[in-house]
Structures are given as C-alpha cells and as structure tokens.
Amino acid sequence: MPDVMRWKNAAVLALAVMAVGCSSNSKKELPPNELPDIQEEVRLDAQWSRSIGDGQGELYNLLTPAVDGERLYAAAVNGEVVALDRLTGDKFWEVELDLPVSGGVGAGYGLVLVGTLKGEVIALDASNGEEKWRARVTSEVLSAPATNGDVVVVQTQDDRLIAFDASTGEQRWIYENSPAVLTLRGTSSPVMTNRMVIAGLSTGKLLALDASRGIPVWEQRVAIPQGRSELERVVDIDGNLLLSGGNLYVVTYQGKVAAFDAESGRQLWNRDASSYVGLAQGFGNVYVSLANGAVESVDERSTTSLWSNDALLRRQLSAPEVFSSYVAVGDFEGYLHLLSQVDGHFVGRKKIDGDGLRARPLVVGDWIYAYGNSGKLVGLTIR
Numbered sequence: 483m484p485d486v487m488r489w490k491n492a493a494v495l496a497l498a499v500m501a502v503g504c505s506s507n508s509k510k511e512l513p514p515n516e517l518p519d520i521q522e523e524v525r526l527d528a529q530w531s532r533s534i535g536d537g538q539g540e541l542y543n544l545l546t547p548a549v550d551g552e553r554l555y556a557a558a559v560n561g562e563v564v565a566l567d568r569l570t571g572d573k574f575w576e577v578e579l580d581l582p583v584s585g586g587v588g589a590g591y592g593l594v595l596v597g598t599l600k601g602e603v604i605a606l607d608a609s610n611g612e613e614k615w616r617a618r619v620t621s622e623v624l625s626a627p628a629t630n631g632d633v634v635v636v637q638t639q640d641d642r643l644i645a646f647d648a649s650t651g652e653q654r655w656i657y658e659n660s661p662a663v664l665t666l667r668g669t670s671s672p673v674m675t676n677r678m679v680i681a682g683l684s685t686g687k688l689l690a691l692d693a694s695r696g697i698p699v700w701e702q703r704v705a706i707p708q709g710r711s712e713l714e715r716v717v718d719i720d721g722n723l724l725l726s727g728g729n730l731y732v733v734t735y736q737g738k739v740a741a742f743d744a745e746s747g748r749q750l751w752n753r754d755a756s757s758y759v760g761l762a763q764g765f766g767n768v769y770v771s772l773a774n775g776a777v778e779s780v781d782e783r784s785t786t787s788l789w790s791n792d793a794l795l796r797r798q799l800s801a802p803e804v805f806s807s808y809v810a811v812g813d814f815e816g817y818l819h820l821l822s823q824v825d826g827h828f829v830g831r832k833k834i835d836g837d838g839l840r841a842r843p844l845v846v847g848d849w850i851y852a853y854g855n856s857g858k859l860v861g862l863t864i865r
Contacts, residue, residue, distance in 0.1 A: 514796040514814065515775070520828040524808070524820060524864045526850075528832075530571030535562030537857030538840055541584070542667050544759075546626065546841040547853050548589035550608065554844075555594050557586040558857050563596060565611060568846065571861055575611040579604060585623035588671070591631035591648065597623025603636050603644075605651060615651030619644050625671040628679070633693055635672045635679045643672065643681055643689075645696060655696030659683055664712040666735060666758050668720040673730070680744065682719025686734050690747060700747030705737025721760025722801055722842060731768055733757045739770050739780060751785045760801035760842065762809065765823050769809045771799040777811060779826060789826035794819065801842035805850050806864065812839025818852050818862075834860055 535558025538545055547556040554568040561579035563586075566572065581604075585597030593614070594606040603623060604616045619638050627636040633645040633654055641659040646652060665684040673680045678699055680690045686705035691698055707715035717737040724731040725744055733739040733755050740752035756773040763769070767788060768780045775795040779788040798814035808820040808829060816838050820830035835854020844851040853859045
C-alpha cells in the first residue's frame with residue numbers, strides 16, 4: 483500500500499507497518515481471514531446511495547463525512563465536496579475545488595472545512611458551498627479541521643497545530659511540535675471545546691491548548707516508545723480522539739488505549755493496545771479496532787477485556803462506531819459488519835463498496851452512513 487509512512491523517504495518501511503497484525507520480525511505475512519458464515523439477526527437496508535467523486539483515491543486517505551443538523555457533508559480526493567440531505571440523499575450543493583483533498587470533513591457553525599495535500603485549509607459556506615476563505619499551512623493536512631465557532635484548528639502532518647479566525651481565515655496562533663522520526667501516514671483530528679483544543683501526536687502524547695491563544699493547558703504521554711528499531715518504537719496517535727461525558731478516550735499504535743479527564747488531563751485508566759484507526763464508546767465500554775484486525779471491548783471500570791472477536795484478522799478494519807445495540811466496523815473488501823455490544827458476536831453484514839471501507843462509519847440516531855473507498859456513500863437503517 484503506497485505512501486503509508488514517512489521516514490527519510492524509506493518507502494520499504496511503508497509495507498512493514500501496514501502489514502497489520504504482523505510483528506517486525508515476522509517471516510511470512512498471513513492472508514486476511516475469510517469471512518465466517520453468520521446467523522443474520524438484523525438487516526442493514528440501504529435507503530439511498532450517492533457517488534462522490536474519486537472517493538479516498540489511491541493514497542491512504544481517511545476522508546470521513548460529517549453531519550451538521552439534517553445535512554451530511556462529504557469530500558473526495560479529487561476536490562469534490564457535496565452537501566446532502568442526510569435522510570434522502572438529495573443534493574443541496576456541489577463544488578469542485580480542483581485540489582487534492584486529503585483532510586476532511588469538518589463541519590459546524592456554518593462552515594464546511596477540508597485540508598489538502600498541498601498544505602491548504604479551505605472553509606466553505608455550509609448553506610451554499612461558496613468559498614469563505616483559504617489559508618496556507620506548513621505541510622499536508624491528513625485529518626479534518628475542527629472548529630468551535632471562534633477558531634478553526636488544523637493539525638498538519640508535521641505535528642503542528644495552527645489556528646485561524648473562523649470568520650476571516652486570519653492566522654491566530656501556531657504551536658510547534660517535533661514529530662517522531664518514523665510515523666504512520668496520517669494524524670488524528672483535533673477535538674475542540676469552547677475553551678480547549680486537544681490533539682494526539684505522533685510521539686504518543688496528548689496535548690491540550692487554550693483554543694483562543696494556543697497556550698498549553700496540559701500534556702500527557704499515552705504510550706512510551708519501546709524496542710530497538712525505529713519501526714518498533716512507532717506510537718502514533720492516528721485514530722480518532724473521542725470526547726464523551728467529560729472523558730477523553732485515545733488509542734495509539736503499539737501502545738495503549740486510555741481514558742483521561744479532559745479538563746485536567748489526569749489519566750483515569752489505560753490498557754495495552756495497538757490501533758491506527760481509533761475507537762468508540764458506549765454502555766460503559768470502549769470498543770477498539772486493533773491493528774491485527776481483532777475488535778475488542780474493554781470495561782471502563784475494571785479495564786478488563788469483556789470480549790474479543792478475532793474473526794476479522796488482517797482485514798484492515800476501519801474505526802468502530804456504536805450503532806444502536808451494536809458495534810459497526812468496515813473492512814478492506816467493503817463489508818460493513820455489525821457486532822453485538824454484549825458479547826461481540828456477528829449480528830449482521832452488508833457489502834457496501836468493492837474497493838473497501840476505510841473511513842469510520844458515521845452514526846446519527848437510527849441512521850448509519852458508510853463511505854466506501856471508491857466514493858460510494860450509502861445511508862442505511864436497520865430492521
């Protein structure tokens with residue numbers, strides 16, 4: 483898989499990291515597990531489907547749609563950005579940016595936000611798609627910009643955090659970080675509150691800044707690099723950060739899954755884990771798509787594993803999402819799987835896109851949205 487890592491242009495290491503589930507000294511990579519037969523308990527019904535440009539493209543992009551109110555916003559690598567009615571799939575507007583979009587979509591406070599491989603952040607008017615402003619940053623943008631209505635904050639591939647005035651695009655502040663020597667291709671999206679912006683770094687650290695001034699509020703290390711080689715010491719935070727009920731949840735590659743008090747940065751618990759896509763939370767449990775393709779449920783109170791489903795090993799899973807009483811996750815063949823939150827057994831499955839499902843499923847109420855790698859965007863419900 484091309485362009486997965488950055489390290490002194492040593493492309494051979496890209497294959498080593500993205501051979502998920504294999505250790506650095508594996509002699510032979512095992513093939514992805516074949517899909518097991520399941521007893522279908524619920525059915526995923528597609529209510530509408532749209533094709534969005536070139537989708538994720540050939541690089542390892544993670545363009546995830548966003549919902550604000552009753553509108554769903556999606557972007558494709560070729561620069562197509564659309565606004566849809568989330569219930570019908572009807573199109574409100576579409577724009578062609580003619581730029582390689584690689585970070586998105588952020589939406590809220592009347593803005594639709596995307597970042598590009600050319601190091602630009604673009605803000606569109608959510609009502610009609612007209613460009614409100616664009617700004618230059620220090621390197622490519624591989625995750626969705628975030629906003630609290632006052633500032634727009636973007637995290638660049640070189641681990642800088644840059645804030646812009648949400649109305650004008652004027653730069654407010656920049657916070658410099660030194661990235662790890664060897665990193666996965668990608669960054670997590672910043673999480674914003676009215677007061678703070680929180681980001682996960684390639685060094686395995688969490689950083690909270692004052693959103694208006696860019697001054698550090700707290701910093702915590704989630705994972706400590708271990709091993710003799712740079713490959714073994716990769717502890718990127720690439721998966722989505724999750725803020726829920728005042729707690730911040732995070733998982734690193736080759737490190738930890740952990741929970742922190744978002745205001746103080748105090749660590750609440752941690753457990754060994756490795757993921758480059760992220761996690762979900764519900765029913766007092768945290769659900770993680772592990773790097774080897776297993777899906778694990780962790781009890782927040784005891785930090786013990788309640789269940790682990792390893793039927794999808796090496797199937798390059800998306801981040802999980804909680805949907806009703808289930809956990810939804812996509813795979814490299816384009817299947818959307820539903821697992822029981824109670825014990826992790828399969829309850830449903832639907833093929834979405836033959837090119838794969840890399841982006842995290844998006845859940846709003848009793849709807850789930852799946853965005854395939856080829857650009858197929860589907861709105862589904864269950865029965």
